[in-house]
Amino acid sequence: MSGEWQIMQIVILKDSVEVAAYGANIFIKQLQKKADSVLGLATGSTPVSLYQQLIAANKAGEVSFAKVTSFNLDEYLGLEGAHPQSYRYFMNQQLFDHLDIDTANTFVPPGDADDPIEACERYEMQIAAAGGIDIQLLGIGRNGHIGFNEPSSGLMSRTRVKTLTKATIEDNARFFATDEYQPHLSITMGIGTILDAKKVVLLATGEAKAEAIRATVEGALSASCPASALQLHRDAVLVLDEAAASQLSDCEFYKHIETENQKLQAKLAR
Numbered sequence: 001m002s003g004e005w006q007i008m009q010i011v012i013l014k015d016s017v018e019v020a021a022y023g024a025n026i027f028i029k030q031l032q033k034k035a036d037s038v039l040g041l042a043t044g045s046t047p048v049s050l051y052q053q054l055i056a057a058n059k060a061g062e063v064s065f066a067k068v069t070s071f072n073l074d075e076y077l078g079l080e081g082a083h084p085q086s087y088r089y090f091m092n093q094q095l096f097d098h099l100d101i102d103t104a105n106t107f108v109p110p111g112d113a114d115d116p117i118e119a120c121e122r123y124e125m126q127i128a129a130a131g132g133i134d135i136q137l138l139g140i141g142r143n144g145h146i147g148f149n150e151p152s153s154g155l156m157s158r159t160r161v162k163t164l165t166k167a168t169i170e171d172n173a174r175f176f177a178t179d180e181y182q183p184h185l186s187i188t189m190g191i192g193t194i195l196d197a198k199k200v201v202l203l204a205t206g207e208a209k210a211e212a213i214r215a216t217v218e219g220a221l222s223a224s225c226p227a228s229a230l231q232l233h234r235d236a237v238l239v240l241d242e243a244a245a246s247q248l249s250d251c252e253f254y255k256h257i258e259t260e261n262q263k264l265q266a267k268l269a270r
Protein backbone atom coordinates (compact mmCIF):
# COMPACT_ATOMS: atom_id res chain seq x y z
CA MET A 1 0.00 0.00 0.00
CA SER A 2 1.51 3.36 -1.00
CA GLY A 3 0.17 5.35 1.92
CA GLU A 4 -2.00 4.37 4.79
CA TRP A 5 -4.55 6.80 3.37
CA GLN A 6 -5.40 4.62 0.39
CA ILE A 7 -5.42 7.54 -2.00
CA MET A 8 -3.26 8.39 -4.94
CA GLN A 9 0.21 9.02 -3.54
CA ILE A 10 1.86 12.09 -5.04
CA VAL A 11 5.62 12.42 -4.80
CA ILE A 12 7.08 15.70 -6.04
CA LEU A 13 10.84 15.70 -6.66
CA LYS A 14 13.33 18.21 -8.00
CA ASP A 15 14.00 16.85 -11.48
CA SER A 16 13.87 13.92 -13.87
CA VAL A 17 17.01 12.36 -12.35
CA GLU A 18 15.35 12.11 -8.94
CA VAL A 19 12.12 10.84 -10.52
CA ALA A 20 13.91 8.00 -12.31
CA ALA A 21 15.84 7.03 -9.16
CA TYR A 22 12.69 7.02 -7.03
CA GLY A 23 10.80 4.95 -9.62
CA ALA A 24 13.67 2.49 -10.07
CA ASN A 25 13.86 1.99 -6.31
CA ILE A 26 10.19 0.98 -6.18
CA PHE A 27 10.83 -1.68 -8.85
CA ILE A 28 14.04 -2.90 -7.21
CA LYS A 29 12.27 -3.30 -3.85
CA GLN A 30 9.41 -5.13 -5.56
CA LEU A 31 11.84 -7.60 -7.17
CA GLN A 32 13.76 -8.11 -3.94
CA LYS A 33 10.48 -8.92 -2.22
CA LYS A 34 9.09 -11.12 -5.01
CA ALA A 35 11.62 -12.52 -7.48
CA ASP A 36 8.91 -13.87 -9.79
CA SER A 37 7.08 -10.55 -10.05
CA VAL A 38 4.87 -9.81 -13.05
CA LEU A 39 5.90 -6.38 -14.28
CA GLY A 40 3.81 -4.08 -16.47
CA LEU A 41 6.17 -1.97 -18.58
CA ALA A 42 5.93 1.20 -20.64
CA THR A 43 7.68 2.87 -23.55
CA GLY A 44 8.28 6.55 -24.34
CA SER A 45 11.27 8.61 -23.30
CA THR A 46 10.25 9.02 -19.65
CA PRO A 47 11.06 5.46 -18.42
CA VAL A 48 14.43 5.20 -20.21
CA SER A 49 16.59 6.31 -17.28
CA LEU A 50 14.59 4.15 -14.87
CA TYR A 51 15.39 1.19 -17.17
CA GLN A 52 19.08 2.17 -17.13
CA GLN A 53 19.03 1.98 -13.35
CA LEU A 54 17.35 -1.43 -13.41
CA ILE A 55 20.06 -2.65 -15.79
CA ALA A 56 22.75 -1.29 -13.46
CA ALA A 57 21.11 -2.95 -10.44
CA ASN A 58 20.91 -6.23 -12.35
CA LYS A 59 24.57 -6.06 -13.39
CA ALA A 60 25.55 -5.22 -9.79
CA GLY A 61 23.75 -8.36 -8.62
CA GLU A 62 21.27 -6.38 -6.50
CA VAL A 63 18.33 -7.80 -8.38
CA SER A 64 17.58 -10.67 -10.71
CA PHE A 65 15.08 -10.79 -13.57
CA ALA A 66 15.49 -14.53 -14.15
CA LYS A 67 12.03 -15.33 -12.80
CA VAL A 68 10.29 -12.17 -13.99
CA THR A 69 7.44 -12.04 -16.48
CA SER A 70 6.65 -8.73 -18.16
CA PHE A 71 3.76 -7.29 -20.13
CA ASN A 72 4.06 -4.09 -22.08
CA LEU A 73 1.21 -1.64 -22.25
CA ASP A 74 0.94 -1.20 -25.97
CA GLU A 75 2.27 -1.60 -29.49
CA TYR A 76 1.76 0.02 -32.87
CA LEU A 77 -0.57 -1.98 -35.04
CA GLY A 78 1.09 -2.67 -38.37
CA LEU A 79 4.69 -2.86 -37.13
CA GLU A 80 6.43 -6.16 -36.58
CA GLY A 81 8.77 -6.61 -33.62
CA ALA A 82 11.89 -6.26 -35.78
CA HIS A 83 10.81 -2.78 -36.92
CA PRO A 84 13.04 -0.17 -35.24
CA GLN A 85 10.03 1.97 -34.31
CA SER A 86 8.07 -0.88 -32.77
CA TYR A 87 7.73 -0.95 -29.02
CA ARG A 88 9.03 -4.55 -28.97
CA TYR A 89 12.24 -3.34 -30.59
CA PHE A 90 12.42 -0.41 -28.15
CA MET A 91 12.04 -2.72 -25.14
CA ASN A 92 14.69 -5.13 -26.40
CA GLN A 93 17.12 -2.27 -27.01
CA GLN A 94 16.43 -0.27 -23.87
CA LEU A 95 15.95 -3.06 -21.36
CA PHE A 96 15.53 -6.76 -22.13
CA ASP A 97 18.79 -7.26 -24.07
CA HIS A 98 20.75 -6.05 -21.02
CA LEU A 99 19.08 -8.17 -18.33
CA ASP A 100 19.15 -11.79 -17.23
CA ILE A 101 15.47 -11.99 -18.22
CA ASP A 102 14.15 -14.88 -20.33
CA THR A 103 12.79 -13.08 -23.42
CA ALA A 104 10.14 -15.81 -23.76
CA ASN A 105 8.64 -14.29 -20.62
CA THR A 106 8.51 -10.76 -22.04
CA PHE A 107 5.17 -9.98 -23.65
CA VAL A 108 4.41 -7.04 -25.93
CA PRO A 109 1.10 -6.90 -27.84
CA PRO A 110 1.77 -8.33 -31.33
CA GLY A 111 1.66 -5.42 -33.77
CA ASP A 112 1.80 -7.81 -36.71
CA ALA A 113 -1.08 -10.08 -35.60
CA ASP A 114 -3.21 -11.44 -38.47
CA ASP A 115 -6.24 -11.15 -36.23
CA PRO A 116 -5.69 -8.20 -33.87
CA ILE A 117 -9.05 -8.69 -32.09
CA GLU A 118 -8.13 -12.25 -31.19
CA ALA A 119 -4.63 -11.07 -30.22
CA CYS A 120 -6.15 -8.61 -27.73
CA GLU A 121 -8.23 -11.34 -26.10
CA ARG A 122 -5.18 -13.60 -25.95
CA TYR A 123 -3.11 -10.85 -24.32
CA GLU A 124 -5.69 -10.50 -21.54
CA MET A 125 -5.64 -14.29 -21.06
CA GLN A 126 -1.84 -14.32 -20.91
CA ILE A 127 -1.86 -11.64 -18.20
CA ALA A 128 -4.45 -13.62 -16.22
CA ALA A 129 -2.48 -16.87 -16.68
CA ALA A 130 0.62 -15.15 -15.26
CA GLY A 131 -1.39 -14.30 -12.15
CA GLY A 132 -2.05 -10.64 -12.98
CA ILE A 133 0.34 -7.68 -12.97
CA ASP A 134 2.06 -6.95 -9.65
CA ILE A 135 3.33 -3.52 -10.57
CA GLN A 136 2.56 -1.42 -13.63
CA LEU A 137 4.82 1.37 -14.85
CA LEU A 138 3.15 4.25 -16.71
CA GLY A 139 4.11 7.42 -18.50
CA ILE A 140 1.46 9.90 -19.55
CA GLY A 141 0.64 11.65 -22.81
CA ARG A 142 0.13 15.42 -23.00
CA ASN A 143 -3.58 14.73 -23.42
CA GLY A 144 -3.72 12.49 -20.35
CA HIS A 145 -3.47 9.18 -22.21
CA ILE A 146 -2.00 6.12 -20.49
CA GLY A 147 -0.78 3.29 -22.70
CA PHE A 148 -2.58 4.28 -25.89
CA ASN A 149 -5.89 4.90 -24.11
CA GLU A 150 -6.70 8.20 -25.70
CA PRO A 151 -9.31 10.65 -24.33
CA SER A 152 -12.81 9.12 -24.62
CA SER A 153 -11.48 5.64 -23.77
CA GLY A 154 -13.83 3.60 -21.61
CA LEU A 155 -12.72 3.66 -17.99
CA MET A 156 -13.40 -0.08 -17.71
CA SER A 157 -11.87 -0.96 -21.10
CA ARG A 158 -9.73 -4.04 -21.72
CA THR A 159 -6.94 -4.70 -24.23
CA ARG A 160 -8.16 -3.62 -27.65
CA VAL A 161 -7.35 -1.82 -30.90
CA LYS A 162 -7.32 1.97 -30.53
CA THR A 163 -7.04 4.80 -33.03
CA LEU A 164 -4.43 7.38 -32.07
CA THR A 165 -5.30 11.07 -31.81
CA LYS A 166 -3.62 13.66 -34.01
CA ALA A 167 -1.85 15.05 -30.91
CA THR A 168 -0.32 11.66 -30.05
CA ILE A 169 0.71 11.00 -33.65
CA GLU A 170 2.41 14.40 -33.73
CA ASP A 171 4.10 13.86 -30.35
CA ASN A 172 5.49 10.51 -31.45
CA ALA A 173 6.44 11.67 -34.97
CA ARG A 174 9.89 12.57 -33.60
CA PHE A 175 10.77 8.87 -33.54
CA PHE A 176 9.95 8.35 -37.25
CA ALA A 177 11.87 9.59 -40.30
CA THR A 178 10.02 12.22 -42.37
CA ASP A 179 8.97 9.84 -45.15
CA GLU A 180 8.56 6.79 -42.90
CA TYR A 181 5.16 5.10 -42.40
CA GLN A 182 3.79 6.01 -38.95
CA PRO A 183 0.90 3.85 -37.75
CA HIS A 184 -2.35 5.50 -36.67
CA LEU A 185 -3.61 2.41 -34.85
CA SER A 186 -2.38 0.56 -31.80
CA ILE A 187 -3.10 -2.38 -29.54
CA THR A 188 -3.24 -1.20 -25.95
CA MET A 189 -4.11 -2.62 -22.55
CA GLY A 190 -7.38 -1.05 -21.49
CA ILE A 191 -7.87 1.26 -18.55
CA GLY A 192 -9.62 -1.60 -16.74
CA THR A 193 -6.58 -3.80 -17.43
CA ILE A 194 -4.27 -1.15 -15.95
CA LEU A 195 -6.51 -0.66 -12.91
CA ASP A 196 -6.31 -4.41 -12.23
CA ALA A 197 -2.54 -4.13 -11.56
CA LYS A 198 -1.85 -4.47 -7.84
CA LYS A 199 0.32 -1.36 -7.84
CA VAL A 200 0.65 1.44 -10.39
CA VAL A 201 3.64 3.80 -10.71
CA LEU A 202 3.23 6.76 -13.06
CA LEU A 203 6.23 8.92 -13.91
CA ALA A 204 5.87 12.40 -15.37
CA THR A 205 8.55 14.99 -15.99
CA GLY A 206 8.62 18.37 -17.69
CA GLU A 207 6.21 21.22 -18.12
CA ALA A 208 4.55 19.68 -21.19
CA LYS A 209 2.91 17.14 -18.84
CA ALA A 210 1.75 19.69 -16.23
CA GLU A 211 -1.80 20.15 -17.54
CA ALA A 212 -2.32 16.38 -17.92
CA ILE A 213 -1.10 15.89 -14.34
CA ARG A 214 -3.43 18.60 -13.05
CA ALA A 215 -6.38 16.90 -14.78
CA THR A 216 -5.27 13.49 -13.46
CA VAL A 217 -5.01 14.58 -9.84
CA GLU A 218 -7.39 17.49 -9.40
CA GLY A 219 -9.77 17.10 -12.33
CA ALA A 220 -12.97 15.08 -12.42
CA LEU A 221 -12.85 11.34 -12.93
CA SER A 222 -13.43 11.40 -16.64
CA ALA A 223 -12.75 9.58 -19.89
CA SER A 224 -11.57 12.99 -21.17
CA CYS A 225 -8.44 12.41 -19.10
CA PRO A 226 -7.83 8.63 -19.08
CA ALA A 227 -5.18 8.91 -16.34
CA SER A 228 -7.83 10.33 -13.98
CA ALA A 229 -9.03 6.70 -13.66
CA LEU A 230 -6.05 6.23 -11.32
CA GLN A 231 -8.14 8.12 -8.74
CA LEU A 232 -9.97 4.79 -8.40
CA HIS A 233 -6.84 2.75 -7.74
CA ARG A 234 -5.97 1.68 -4.19
CA ASP A 235 -2.22 1.79 -4.68
CA ALA A 236 -1.20 4.31 -7.32
CA VAL A 237 1.85 6.52 -6.94
CA LEU A 238 2.56 9.51 -9.17
CA VAL A 239 6.24 10.44 -9.22
CA LEU A 240 6.58 13.96 -10.59
CA ASP A 241 9.27 16.54 -11.04
CA GLU A 242 8.56 20.16 -10.06
CA ALA A 243 7.79 21.10 -13.69
CA ALA A 244 5.18 18.35 -14.17
CA ALA A 245 3.64 19.28 -10.80
CA SER A 246 3.64 23.01 -11.57
CA GLN A 247 -0.09 23.28 -12.37
CA LEU A 248 -1.28 21.48 -9.26
CA SER A 249 -3.08 23.96 -7.03
CA ASP A 250 -2.28 22.07 -3.83
CA CYS A 251 1.41 21.20 -4.27
CA GLU A 252 2.33 22.17 -0.72
CA PHE A 253 -0.42 19.96 0.69
CA TYR A 254 0.76 16.94 -1.35
CA LYS A 255 4.33 17.50 -0.13
CA HIS A 256 3.02 17.74 3.43
CA ILE A 257 1.07 14.46 3.07
CA GLU A 258 4.21 12.79 1.74
CA THR A 259 6.30 14.01 4.69
CA GLU A 260 3.67 12.76 7.13
CA ASN A 261 3.43 9.50 5.21
CA GLN A 262 7.20 8.95 5.42
CA LYS A 263 7.17 9.65 9.18
CA LEU A 264 4.40 7.09 9.60
CA GLN A 265 6.23 4.51 7.47
CA ALA A 266 9.40 5.02 9.53
CA LYS A 267 7.42 4.59 12.74
CA LEU A 268 5.79 1.40 11.45
CA ALA A 269 9.16 0.01 10.34
CA ARG A 270 10.57 0.34 13.90
Ligand SMILES: N[C@@H]1[C@@H](O)[C@H](O)[C@@H](COP(=O)(O)O)O[C@@H]1O
Pocket residue numbers: 042043044045046047073074138139140141145146147148168172
Ligand atom coordinates in the same frame (compact mmCIF):
# COMPACT_ATOMS: atom_id res chain seq x y z
N1 LIG B 1 2.13 4.91 -25.74
C1 LIG B 1 3.15 5.72 -25.16
C2 LIG B 1 2.75 6.04 -23.73
O1 LIG B 1 2.76 4.83 -22.96
C3 LIG B 1 3.69 7.05 -23.12
O2 LIG B 1 3.35 7.31 -21.78
C4 LIG B 1 3.63 8.33 -23.93
C5 LIG B 1 4.48 9.44 -23.37
O3 LIG B 1 5.80 9.35 -23.84
P1 LIG B 1 7.01 10.21 -23.33
O4 LIG B 1 7.45 9.55 -22.06
O5 LIG B 1 8.02 10.08 -24.41
O6 LIG B 1 6.53 11.59 -23.13
O7 LIG B 1 4.08 8.01 -25.24
C6 LIG B 1 3.37 6.99 -25.96
O8 LIG B 1 2.22 7.53 -26.46
